[in-house]
Amino acid sequence: NAGVTQTPKFQVLKTGQSMTLQCAQDMNHEYMSWYRQDPGMGLRLIHYSVGAGITDQGEVPNGYNVSRSTTEDFPLRLLSAAPSQTSVYFCASRKEGTGELFFGEGSRLTVL
């Protein structure tokens, strides 16, 4: 199993540009989520999904969109990037009824 795969690993955007961070998992996990990690602020939940077709907001959802059309994929969309979205983004998944989150390797995004 590849586990949780994120792409791209690095991205530089200009203010106002849009992009999608991809996340895929091959463990048949029902739950998937996106976090952003900023210095001194830990991991903050952006959006999460409990299954295909179901998404919900986390702690810091503004400026981000998600969709979950399949169990495997959970892309994160930035419609109009802002410098405040410069961060490291982690996708994570877990199986229903269990607690452990499995993280991807992270995507470092810089917005100029």
Add this chain to the structure above:
Amino acid sequence: GENVEQHPSTLSVQEGDSAVIKCTYSDSASNYFPWYKQELGKRPQLIIDIRSNVGEKKDQRIAVTLNKTAKHFSLHITETQPEDSAVYFCAASLNTGGFKTIFGAGTRLFVKA
């Protein structure tokens, strides 16, 4: 919603000493409390967890305690080694029904050889 506070933000210990990291949570409905370790440039990985029906859990040099009444839980690392140097995150979640896992701000642990 749930809020998790973690202290200290930075901790420096001598090799062989013990390290303690403390967290408090706000939602009394939370019933699952994991701890993650993140080495520099790597992804967070689970090192130990505890459920609300247990007061203490130990795995070799690491242990976690939970006080449900006070809504706080702690990570204890004994006989620290340089490879324990990392950022540690506590978290709280509902394991059934609710699915959000909320993290503390992290503790950067330095173990000096």
